[in-house]
Amino acid sequence: MRTIVRRRLIAACAAVSIGVAAHTGAAQARSATVTVSADQPGARISRYIYGQFAEHLGRGVYEGIWVGEDSPIPNTRGFRNDVIEALRRLKVPVVRWPGGCFADEYHWKDGIGRREQRPVRINTHWGWVEETNAFGTHEFLDFVELIGADAYVAGNVGSGSPREMAEWVEYITGEGNSALAQLRRRNGREKPWRLPFFGVGNETWGCGGNMRPEYFADLYRQFATFIKAPEGNRPVKVASGANGDDYRWTEVMLSQAARYMDAYSVHYYTLPGRWEAKGPATGFAEDQWASTLSHALFMDELVAKHSAIMDKYDPEKRIGLYVDEWGTWYDPTPGHNPAFLYQQNTIRDALVAALTFNILHRHAERVRMANIAQMVNVLQAMILTDGEKMLLTPTYHVFEMYIPFQDATFLPVQIEAPRYTYGDWNLPGVDASAARSPDGGLYLALVNLDPNRPVTVSARINGVSARGAEGRVLTASAIDSHNTFDAPDTVRPRPFRGVRRGDALQFELPARSVAVVAVRE
Numbered sequence: 001m002r003t004i005v006r007r008r009l010i011a012a013c014a015a016v017s018i019g020v021a022a023h024t025g026a027a028q029a030r031s032a033t034v035t036v037s038a039d040q041p042g043a044r045i046s047r048y049i050y051g052q053f054a055e056h057l058g059r060g061v062y063e064g065i066w067v068g069e070d071s072p073i074p075n076t077r078g079f080r081n082d083v084i085e086a087l088r089r090l091k092v093p094v095v096r097w098p099g100g101c102f103a104d105e106y107h108w109k110d111g112i113g114r115r116e117q118r119p120v121r122i123n124t125h126w127g128w129v130e131e132t133n134a135f136g137t138h139e140f141l142d143f144v145e146l147i148g149a150d151a152y153v154a155g156n157v158g159s160g161s162p163r164e165m166a167e168w169v170e171y172i173t174g175e176g177n178s179a180l181a182q183l184r185r186r187n188g189r190e191k192p193w194r195l196p197f198f199g200v201g202n203e204t205w206g207c208g209g210n211m212r213p214e215y216f217a218d219l220y221r222q223f224a225t226f227i228k229a230p231e232g233n234r235p236v237k238v239a240s241g242a243n244g245d246d247y248r249w250t251e252v253m254l255s256q257a258a259r260y261m262d263a264y265s266v267h268y269y270t271l272p273g274r275w276e277a278k279g280p281a282t283g284f285a286e287d288q289w290a291s292t293l294s295h296a297l298f299m300d301e302l303v304a305k306h307s308a309i310m311d312k313y314d315p316e317k318r319i320g321l322y323v324d325e326w327g328t329w330y331d332p333t334p335g336h337n338p339a340f341l342y343q344q345n346t347i348r349d350a351l352v353a354a355l356t357f358n359i360l361h362r363h364a365e366r367v368r369m370a371n372i373a374q375m376v377n378v379l380q381a382m383i384l385t386d387g388e389k390m391l392l393t394p395t396y397h398v399f400e401m402y403i404p405f406q407d408a409t410f411l412p413v414q415i416e417a418p419r420y421t422y423g424d425w426n427l428p429g430v431d432a433s434a435a436r437s438p439d440g441g442l443y444l445a446l447v448n449l450d451p452n453r454p455v456t457v458s459a460r461i462n463g464v465s466a467r468g469a470e471g472r473v474l475t476a477s478a479i480d481s482h483n484t485f486d487a488p489d490t491v492r493p494r495p496f497r498g499v500r501r502g503d504a505l506q507f508e509l510p511a512r513s514v515a516v517v518a519v520r521e
């Protein structure tokens, strides 16, 4: 769980980014140049990069997604309508469940059958609270069908058995008259569910069993052997992978077990400080802005190094790299149970999300899934709830603005921009990503990392004649601006455009902002 965060005083972007001398003084105009090679398309950006993670943790599942059929909060079969509707708008491609650390103490048979007869357990990882098991396999798979997402179920290696895992897969996918398929039918589901993704363990180096990679490589091979499903519904088998920059874990896993895995996962969290003193979610100063964004940019080095190891053992790139937990992690919010990992979400989080997407786009050949931690009320959430109230966070808006990048074709981008510096921190001032979406449109995302100064961006699009660009920008009045239940629209996207100047498109990008535009050709 305790993913490292390295302090990077000089953070580089993986895009071809050329630093030019920074202008000094707030009054001076800053300018940057972005060149998009629309005539040199690259890999497909998997829509699963926009995946989510929902763990039995705090108010993520219970209250956040599930309120039960008898709740006064408007719901569909127990799922809150406001959250379902917001998630549908987001076109969530995949949801990972039930953990996280919770996965390795979850026994799936606790969560099937009549709800009132399900056993109450203790959630030992997250606050020692009672787990009623009201939300189990049927509820999760019903939920993902409701929001139009694919299921990614994480199996229990740490305290489970190969048999328990195999039976879970059979219960979900079984077609015939096997006892498990019949049990599923008796519990109300006639047809098998689709099961596109199945995870073997979670953080087996930590909360998933404190294993060594040599031991887990063998265990992975054993457990994965028994994951069987009917043809046409065979899940991608995901091996639990490294803690941040533990490249040795990847080396051992790939050298010992590559042929048994379809995907390999890595977890990386962005903290402004250290695990013992992470820093607050709001009310922070500029050094924490710079440090957070710098740590978010470390994702590029991390993915590049894990990918290089994977290339050694899988040069054809058959195995996907899944960053199946990522996002910001701050100090506990006063007044909330510290084990519930509830935190506010500001324009800073929006920039972390956008920078992360831009990095993952650049690694699209290898990175085929990412799952932000977590969907509702936990860590870098899309949605926060309080009783019947709900709000959309700045991170939600970035996910929504980036929808055109789902399954789009990557286009290389070269950036020339002033650096953003604060104290010892030295970061690229501007980041960008471009892609041709499946609907044929050309989309450009721009990020201004400087919290104080706007920048004029001149974008040249090689290979097309760009006439203009329209879209939306997300910015805010302060570095910790956020939405509250009383003021839910403080940070929301607004219309934004670029105009043609000579052979380029010109954008006036506000300080601390993310913009996504469709280029008019």
Ligand code: AHR
Pocket (backbone or CB within 6 Å): 001, 002, 003, 055, 099, 100, 101, 102, 202, 203, 325, 373, 374, 379
């Ligand atoms: O997302 C919260 C926790 O972070 C997960 O349970 C665990 O896998 C990670 O350490």
